[in-house]
Amino acid sequence: MVRRLLPDNESVLPLLSEERWRARGYDRALAQAAALGPDGVIEWVTAAHITGRGGAAFPTGKKWASVARTTDPIKYVVMNADESELGTFKDRVLLSGDPWGPLTGLAIAAYAVGARDAFLYVRGEYPEIEALLKDAFGWTRWAGPLADRLTFHLYRGGGAYIAGEETALINSIEGKRPEPRVKPPFPTQRGLWDHPTVIQNVETLANVALVLAHDPEWYRAVGTPSAPGTKLIAVSGHVRRPGVYEVPMGFPLWPVLMDPDYGGGIGGSGRLQAVLIGGAAGTWLTADECREARLDNESLRAYGASLGSGAMMVFDDTVNIWRILGQVARFFAHESCGQCVPCRIGTQRLVEQLTGDRQPDYQQLRELGEAMRDASICGLGQTAPQALLSYLDRPALWR
Amino acid sequence: MGNDVTMTIDGMTVTVPYGTTIRAAATMAGHPVPTLCWHEHLAPANACRACVVEVEGSRTLVAACSREVEPGMVVRTTSERVQRARRVVAELLASASDASLAPSLEALCRDTGAHPENWGGATWHQPVRDDNGLYVRDYAKCILCYRCVEACGDQAQNTFAISVAGRGFHAHIDAGWDRAMPESDCVFCGNCVAVCPTGALIDRTEWTLRQNGQWDDAAITTTDTVCGYCGVGCGLTLHVLDNRIVKVTSPPDHPVTHGMLCVKGRYAYQYVQQEEAAGED
Ligand SMILES: Cc1cc2nc3c(=O)[nH]c(=O)nc-3n(C[C@H](O)[C@H](O)[C@H](O)COP(=O)(O)O)c2cc1C
Ligand code: SF4
C-alpha cells in the first residue's frame, strides 16, 4: 500500500506541531521552493505532471505558468475546500489528517506565481476544519519566509454546491451570489477582483507539497505516465469498509472494493450491482465493468467515465437504480444556481421525468440530457445528466 | 491588418475587427444566431443559451453573444448539436413561462420546431403583481433573462433595486425580501420595463388597455420628440392610440439615452392630455 498524501508513522506527533510539519518533509519543500525560485518551482510542478484533483484534471503547472506570466502586479491563490459533491469526503479526511500538506502547497503556489494573499474557501459544514486551519495560520511565525510573506484569508463557503465551482467561488468571496461567470476569461486571466488567480483543490495542493519535498522523478515513480502520483478515493455505500483510500493512479478498481485493506468486500446483499464513479455528476459502471476498470482518467475514458472528484458510490443488487437517478436529479435541481435555461429548467424537468408515475420516453430524456451537457454555462448543468446518460447507455442496468 | 481576425463561419471565411463577438460576426456573415437575453446596450448575461454555436475544438457549445472571435476559429451555427440545444432551450422556456407577449421566444419555438407541450410539469404560473401606479409585474411571463437586473444596476440606472434571488427553478427577480416595489429602492424609471423582452414587466397603461382588449398595435402611431422636463435633451418616442399617448419610450440608438429614461420622461406624460384643466387654474 502506498501512503503519500495520507500520513502514517508521523501521526503520533501532535497534528499542528512544527515537528509534524518537519517530519512530513514540508520544511524541505519550502526550502526547495526558495532554492528553485518561482520559475523553477513551476518547472518542477510541470515536470511532475500534477493534474487538478478537484474534478477537471487540468495540468497544474500550466495554470501556474499562465498566471505567473501576466503583468498584473496583484495575483491571488485560492485553496478550494468547498467539497460538496455527493459521496466526496476526501478533502475533509486529508485536511483533518494532514493540514500541513495542502497549506504548504498553497504557500508554494503563492510563491511560484507571485501572490501575497492566499484564500482558503472552506465548506460551511466543516467547522472543525475551519478551526484547524485558523490554528494552523500560526505557522507563519516559524515556517520561514515563504509562509511569513503571505496573508491568509479564511472564507466560509456560501452554503451551496455551486459555490465550489471556481468562478462562482470568486463571486462568493467578493460577496456576490455564487453564480458561475462565463469562461473565458478564465480565473487565471481575470479572477478575484479581476486579478489573475490560481484556484486549486485541496488534494492538488497536497501533491504540490510532496513534489517539492522530494522531486518530480520520485513523484512520477508511482501512478501512470500521463497521470503520476496517487489519488484519494472516497468509497461509500455497499462496501464493508467505507472510507477514503489512497491508491496509485491507474490502480485497478476491483481491489478497492474487495481487498481487506480497502473496501473489504460488497456490503448489503453481498452482490454488486453497480458503482457510480465521480460523484452525482458521475458515470455508472456495471459489476462487469468494475472488474476491468482502472482508476485513472485515460483508462476510464473507455467507459465514458472519469475520476471526477474521486468518489465511488457502491450499490448492491437490491437497489433500484432508477430511484437513485431520481435522487441525483433532485440534488442537481436543488443545487442549480438558476442562471441558465438548460440547467434551471432542465434539472426540474429531469426530476419530474425521473420521479413521476409515467414511464418516461428515453429518447426525449436523452435529448434533454445532451442539450444540458452541450449548452449549460458551467460544469453543474453540463454534468447533471451524466449519470442518467450513462444509465441509458447501459441496458444491463435497466429493469 | 493587425487589428483584424480571420475565421470561418459555416464554411465562409470572414474577417472582422479584433474583439468582435461570434454573434456580431455571424450577423455580418449573413448567418445571424437567435438570441433572447442579449440586448444591444447591456453586457451579455449568457443566460438563455439560445445563441449557442459549435466551435471546433470546444468540448461544449459556446454562447455566441459573449465569446469573442479568435484567429482561425471554425464556427458552425446550425449543426445538429446546435439545433438540438436550441430546440430544447425553446421547449424548456415555453413549457415553464407564458410566451404570449414574447415575440423572440415565439419565433425561437417556431424556427426550431419546438414542442413545449411534450414537457408537462411545473410552470411559472403565479399571480400578477400589481403594486404601483406605473408598471405591472406579470412574472408568469418571465424567462429570467437578467436584462431588468442589468438595466437597474450598473449597466444603466445604477439604482440596484432588483436582483435575482432563490436558486434553481425557483430563481426569480426580487426587490428584496419579496417587497412591493413602492417599499423597495425603485425610483420608477421604467428602464427595466423598456428592456424586458417578454411583457413580464409592462407599463400600467398598456397592461390596462390589453386587459380590456383595447390595445391595438396596428392602430398605434409614433412621434419622436425631445423631453421637456430638464436640459439633458433625452429623445422621446410617443406612442399614440386614439389621439392619446399610451406609452413613452426612447429610441434605442439615441446617443443620449440608449433607450433609457427617468421617471418623468417615461411616465409623466399625463399633463400633455390635461390642457384644459391646467389652463383653467
Ligand atoms: C458545480 C461544481 C462544483 C465544484 N466544486 C468543487 C469543490 O468543492 N472543490 C474543488 O476543488 N473543485 C470544485 N469544482 C471544480 C472547480 O471549478 C475547479 O476546477 C477546481 O477547484 C480547480 O482545482 P484543481 O485544478 O486543483 O482541481 C467544482 C466544479 C463545479 C462545476
Ligand atoms: S449550469 Fe446550472 S449551476 Fe451552472 S450557471 Fe447554469 S444554472 Fe447555474
Ligand code: SF4
Ligand atoms: S423602474 Fe427603474 S429603479 Fe425601478 S426596478 Fe426598474 S430599473 Fe430599477
Ligand code: SF4
Ligand atoms: S422580468 Fe423581463 S427583463 Fe426581467 S428577467 Fe424577467 S423577462 Fe427578463
